[in-house]
Amino acid sequence: MALENLRAYKVCYLLPMPILQPSSSVSSLPRISCVVTRKWRCWRMGQSQPTHTRKKNSMQLPRAAAAAVDIEPQNASTSNSNVLLEVKGLTAVVTESRQEILKGIDLIIHQGEVHAIMGKNGSGKSTFSKVLVGHPDYEVTGGTVIFKGENLLDKEPEVRCHSGLFMSFQSPVEIPGVSNMDFLRMACNARRSTLGLTELGPLEFYGFLSPKLAMLNMDPKFLDRNVNEGFSGGEKKRNEILQLAVLEADLAILDEIDSGLDVDALQDVAKAVNGLLTTKNAVLMITHYQRLLDSIKPTYVHIMENGRIVKTGNASLAKQLEEGGYRAIADV
Template sequence: MAGVNLHLRHSVTQLFPTISSPPHRQVQLGTSPSRVIVSNLRANSTAVAQTLRTTRRSDITASSSVGSSTTSSDSVVVDRDEEGRIPLLEVKDLRAVIVETRQEILKGVNLVVYEGEIHAVMGKNGSGKSTFSKVLVGHPDYEVTGGSIVFKGENLLDMEPEERSLAGLFMSFQSPVEIPGVSNMDFLNMAFNARKRKLGEPELDPIQFYSHLVSKLEVVNMKTDFLNRNVNEGFSGGERKRNEILQLAVLGAELAILDEIDSGLDVDALQDVAKAVNGLLTPKNSVLMITHYQRLLDYIKPTLIHIMENGRIIKTGDKSLAKLLEKEGYKAISG
């Protein structure tokens, strides 16, 4: 594994050669594979590897509301619904600005996701959907200026991006990053074992891991050749999307955030990806997906659909909302 780690360190250094210390906290990039997962955050950033800022805010705490509450060891107040369910994710009045320009993009987002639910976020171009998902995973381009995010009873804003990933938050990006010099197989093996360590579960050696991986390849209908290729290098748009779902299948996640997983997919690939996502659902985990199209929702049936406009969720409904959108456009919904 040492050789693999060296490769990984090398590739990370290539991607992010000039990371400097920000005024408050620095996310150290080293050999940890979960940090490489987080590399998507930075590689998708326009200001790659300059100053890494986290969305942490020491002064933000989760606020309470109606219903009974559960207090975790971190003093975060968790709301229950009428049935006593505890949210997997609870976002309250979330506000965020672009670090460089201080422009406010998220202007008070509220969202509650329970275990086993599928939520779809739709909205016009530029309404803030991707920003919302990137803020959830701690993208360094954005700074949270208000509100709260509680994930599994913990204050997400107190966690570094890597910690969020290890805690069970997975994000599939619109444009997944290439990682030269690191094979898909090595990447997945290390990321998988990092999560196992975090969960206090036994790690798998490369042979055990290979068996695990091959079963997941079938789920996403990918050939074994992809395991020896470097992560996303030379992959077509559709192959990258499948590879993202392979990562999700291998690593597992309590909350999978899928940003336009349907874009650039042909019909067969869309069905494969949707089948894989559906196959991963259990009563314990949830999906938050961003999409522009009703067609994805035909394959992955959402519990709720949210419409985002100008940095806020302005409407929530069932699948009839997406049908209305498809038929009449956003004018039927916008305020």
């Protein structure tokens, strides 16, 4: 797609992939009916945005019986002034089947913290992250989520992104015809506009982007390639972290960012994530493996089971899990 055609598109930025929608004045350009048919059910061109991303004003449902594993409370002595995310009693169902997946999530993330969520397949880890960003396949049925002092559940997915929430995909989608350079600059300027900052022109943006490429050991030629098109698994994951660096998000949700990475790629990704951490932002990682936590040191490790966080501890909890499995954790 030529740059002049790309300019005719308006971008609706959706965590972190944008949906490119042709403006009303351009009828000859090809229409993109959806980006991903099942993982992200994006709306068709010219149709209204789906309204079932959440259920507003829902009453909190009764909490189910406590799990067999005890919950160790997080340190509550930290001042509430630096609370970034506060989740209380969050429950959610699959939109179509009405199957309950989240059964009462409680979590507090402060600025400067790194949280890791671990658990068996099907425990609700990835569902939790998708609910936070407003995935249309899930509906919130109870509880509250406060992000930066505001009700997150009242916001549309793209507004959540613009407000500083970022989620990396396990399997990032391809966007044919859109170069990484154009994609990243549009995403960056959408975020800057929300923050009241001036947009960056092509030359200014390249200067802004260059050190971030170097941080991830990425060749500048990468910017000329279409978004994720023909990328290896490692290149896609690096691209996700590059997007995080460009957006300078307040809370990054990294869903199995270590999946499919070789040792060198994992080190580059971990180095970049560590380099992006400040006293003002935070990271929520979802992983199965200790090796990621060896590189990105967590403040807290949470174990999920049957739609709840059932145990919380420090980094040693993940090592116990690595050595003895979930049965050993349950016996502690």
